[in-house]
Amino acid sequence: MDIHPELVSAAAKLVPGGEFRVGNAVDTATLPTGPFDVVFMLTLHSHFDDPARWIDSIDHLLGERGRAYVFGLFNRSPVDVVIRMNDVANGTGWLTGWNQFSEATVGRLAAERGFEYRFHEYTPIARVEKDGADSLRSHTVSIDGSSALTFVNGSQMLHRFALLEMKRSC
Numbered sequence: 001m002d003i004h005p006e007l008v009s010a011a012a013k014l015v016p017g018g019e020f021r022v023g024n025a026v027d028t029a030t031l032p033t034g035p036f037d038v039v040f041m042l043t044l045h046s047h048f049d050d051p052a053r054w055i056d057s058i059d060h061l062l063g064e065r066g067r068a069y070v071f072g073l074f075n076r077s078p079v080d081v082v083i084r085m086n087d088v089a090n091g092t093g094w095l096t097g098w099n100q101f102s103e104a105t106v107g108r109l110a111a112e113r114g115f116e117y118r119f120h121e122y123t124p125i126a127r128v129e130k131d132g133a134d135s136l137r138s139h140t141v142s143i144d145g146s147s148a149l150t151f152v153n154g155s156q157m158l159h160r161f162a163l164l165e166m167k168r169s170c
C-alpha cells in the first residue's frame with residue numbers, strides 16, 4: 001500500500017500476482033480490512049509528526065496473535081526530533097520523511113495500547129554511494145575512520161535505523 005498511485009501501479013507490474021492498493025496508512029477508511037497475522041511498515045512512519053497515528057493504524061490492522069514490524073528511524077536517545085528538509089538546488093520545498101522519534105516515546109505509546117515491543121538494532125552491512133544529483137538520498141559514511149557504516153544525506157543528520165517489533169500483550 002502507498003499513497004502515490006504511480007508507485008502502486010509500478011509495484012503491481014513488478015509482482016503480477018501481488019495485491020496492491022492506493023491508500024493513506026493513517027486513514028482507517030483506506031486501510032485494508034483485517035485482522036492480519038503480520039503487518040509491515042517500511043520507512044514510512046517518519047513522515048508523521050504524531051507517532052500515535054501510525055501506531056493506531058497497526059492497532060487497527062493487527063490480529064490478536066499477530067506481529068507488526070516497523071523499520072525506519074528511531075532515536076535511541078530520549079529525544080523526539082521533527083524534521084523538514086528543503087533541497088534548495090532541486091526546488092523540492094519543505095518535505096517530510098525524516099522524523100526521528102525516540103524509542104522512549106514510541107514504546108510508551110505502544111505500551112499504552114496494550115502492545116509488547118522490542119527494538120532491534122540495524123547495522124548497515126553494504127555501502128550505498130552518494131547520488132550527486134539528489135541531496136536527500138541517504139547514503140553510507142564511516143565516522144572517524146571506523147569500519148562501521150551509518151547513513152546520512154545532504155542534511156548531515158545521522159539516520160539511526162532500527163526494527164520495531166510489536167505484539168499484543170497476553
Ligand SMILES: C[S@@+](CC[C@H](N)C(=O)[O-])C[C@H]1O[C@@H](n2cnc3c(N)ncnc32)[C@H](O)[C@@H]1O
Pocket residue numbers: 001002003004007023024025026041042043044047
Ligand atoms: C521512503 S519511501 C518507502 C517506500 C517503501 N515502503 C519501501 O520500503 O521501499 C516512503 C513511502 O511512503 C509513502 N507515503 C507517504 N505518506 C504516506 C501515507 N500517508 N500513506 C501511505 N504511504 C505514504 C510515499 O509515497 C513513499 O513511497
